[in-house]
Amino acid sequence: MNEAWTTGRLLIDGELVDSEGGNWVDSINPANEEVIGRAAAGTRRDLARAVDAAKRAWPAWAERTGEERGEILRTFGDRIMERAEELSRVEVLDSGNTYGPTLASMRETVRSLRYYAGLAYSLHGETLPATSRHLHLTVYEPYGVVGRIAAYNHPAMFSAARTASALVAGNTVVVKPPETSPLSVLLLGEIAREVFPKGVFNIVNGTGAEVGDALVRHPDVKRLALIGSVQTGMAIQRSAAETGVKHVSLELGGKNPMIVFPDADLDLAAASAVQGMNFAWQGQSCGSNSRLLIHEDIYEAVLERVVARVAAIRVGDPMSPDTGMGPINSLRSYQHVTSFLDPAQTVGARLMTGGKRPEGDAFRKGYWVEPTVYADVTASMRLWREEVFGPILAVARWRDVDEMVSMANDTEYGLSAAIWTNDIKQALNTAKRIRAGSIFLNGSNTHFLGVPWGGFKSSGIDREEGVEELYSYLEKKVINIIL
Secondary structure, eight states: OOHHHHEEOEEETTEEEOOTTOOEEEEEETTTTEEEEEEEOOOHHHHHHHHHHHHHHHHHHHHSOHHHHHHHHHHHHHHHHHTHHHHHHHHHHHHOOOHHHHHHHHHHHHHHHHHHHHHGGGOOOOEEEOOTTEEEEEEEEEOSEEEEEOOSSSHHHHHHGGGHHHHHTTOEEEEEOOTTSOHHHHHHHHHHHHHSOTTSEEEOOOSTTHHHHHHHHOTTEEEEEEESOHHHHHHHHHHHHHSOOOEEEEEOOOOOEEEEOTTSOHHHHHHHHHHTTTGGGTTOOTTOOOEEEEETTTHHHHHHHHHHHHHTOOBSOTTSTTOOBOOOSOHHHHHHHHHTTOGGGSTTOEEEEOOSOOOSGGGSSSOOOOOEEEESOOTTSHHHHSOOOSSEEEEEEEOSHHHHHHHHHOSSEESEEEEEOSOHHHHHHHHHHSOOSEEEESSOOOOOTTSOBOOEETTEESOBSSHHHHHHTEEEEEEEEEO
16 A cells, blocks of 8 residues: 555645644554554644635635636546546445445546536526516526535545535535545545645545534535435534524435336346345445335245345455445444344344355454345334445335335435336326435436436435536525616
C-alpha cells in the first residue's frame, strides 16, 4: 500500500491538511479487522474552516458560466476515471464491497458528473404575463455553501456523483465522509484538489457526531443533503431546525417489497429477487428488495429457485473476481445485522439457507455473515418490519391482492417496490396502490441516469438523480417589472 491513500488528509481551501487537533483514526478492513490505513479526524473547528473557505470561494464560482463549471466537472470525471481502479481497490478494502460492482460504481459516478455538466445548459427561468403594464421574470440562484453527508455503502460515488448537481448549479460544497469507510473519499480529495478552484470542494472527515453535527448546524450552510438511516435523517432535521430555516433533502432507509403474481416467469422473477437484494453490497443498500411476497400458487416453486441462487453465492475475499459477497462494513453494522438471526426473533419462520458466520479459517476474523433467506415470515416479525441493511431476505406468501397490498405498505418505509406479472393492467393498478417512490415492473431496483430516485413516508424527502435534483440546489427569485 502506498502513502497516497493509506494516509488520508482533509481537503480544506484547496489544500490537503491534517486535523487542527492532530487527531487520526485507523481504518479497519472488515474482512480481517486489520488496520489498512489512517484518516485525519477533523473537529468542529476544521469544519468551520472548510465552511469559511467554501463561503469565500462561492461568489467567484457562482460568477462562472454554467458551461465553465460543467467543463470542470467533466475534467473531474476524467481524472476519476484515470484512477478508478485505485479508488475501487481502496474502497473495497475499506468497506468490504466486492471489487467488480465497486469499479462499476466509479464509472457511474463519472456518467453522473458528465450528465449534470450537460444540464448546465438547460437551466432557465420563466416569463409570467400579468397585464400589459407588468412583466414578471423568474431566475434561479445557487444557495451558496452546500453540505453533503455520505453513507458507507458507496462512499466515493455519493461524495462525487451526488455533489455534481450542487456544483454545476453554482454552489460550493463541504462533504462529510462516512466514518467507517473514509479512505476512498479522502483519496477523491486529492483528485478534487487538482481540478477545482480553492474552496469549491472541501472534505472534512470525523468520528462520532461532532463534524456532521457542526456541518448541519452551521449558520452559513442553508442547503443540506444526506443518504443514510431514518434515525440519522430525523436527527439532522432536528439539529438543522435549531439553527435556522434550511432546505434538507433526505434519501433514507427502505424495506422494499418485491411482489410476484402467479402468471410471472418464475425463473426470471427468482433471479431478479436475488439480484435486487444487492448481495454484492452485502445487502447494504437502501433499495434492496428485502421483502419477497410470493403468491401461494407459486410460493414453493419460486422459493426453491431463490434459495438455490442465494446458497450458490460465493462469500470471500471481496477483491477476488469470483466473489459474490464480502463482509459487513463494520463491527457496529455486523452486530445490528446478526441481531436479526436470533431464533427468538424469527419463531415460526423457516431458515432456508445461511443464518450464521461462514465456516473456515478465512472467516475467523472479520464481519462475516452468510447470505440468508427466511421463509414464512409474518408481518408481526421484526425481520419483516425493520431495515436489516444486510444480506437477509424475508419471504412471505399471499393469497388476496388487497391482503398483499396491505402487507407491502405495512412499514414506515416507502423507497421502492418491484411487481412481477405479465398482466399490464394488474401491474399498473398494483403500482398505483403501493406507497413507494420508485416502482419496477418485471425488474428490480436499478438506478437509471436522469431518472429521479427518492422515497415516500420515512424513506426520504426530495428526489435525486434527475433534473429536479439540479433545481433543488437553486433558489427561485422573481423580478417584477412595472412598465
